Amino acid sequence: MAVTTEEDLTVTDICRILQISRRTFYEWRAKGRAPRCKRVPNGELRIRRADFERWYDGCGDVA
Template structure:
């Protein structure tokens, strides 16, 4: 079962990665960002599991 903490806000993801919102949106436009959930109000959420998988894939590529 998922909890609200399983879904991170864009601000939380940017703070964790130490990047700006504009950098995240640039990565997203280029298809390089983790999978996002777009809410009806336009806000984005990122599942913790998707962020962790995305980071692991970057580690393998390094």
Template sequence: MPRAEKLTIADICEDLGISRSTFYDWRAKHRAPKCITLPNGSLRVRRSEYERWLASREDIA
């Protein structure tokens, strides 16, 4: 099965082991990866953006 190019918030939360509320808190503080808002209001994150965001966190830790 090919890897999805766009991830759901649930995918990201599961991968990071965080709650949805934590993700939305990070998003409100501009600390989450950049999101795409779909016409129905759902959020998606490009896999490339997520991987870039994760790599940028390595230097901070």
């Protein structure tokens, strides 16, 4: 069983890093555009740092 660690980011962390609102994050999530999330027992979402970094790297604009 995996536990939440400092390697896990909260929705607040993600919003702060990306400078977006929580509403934007949840809209992206509803559209399948947000990084992969897991729900912890208290009902909150967590994003593994490695999953976030992979997702972020994949967001690059191809010029």
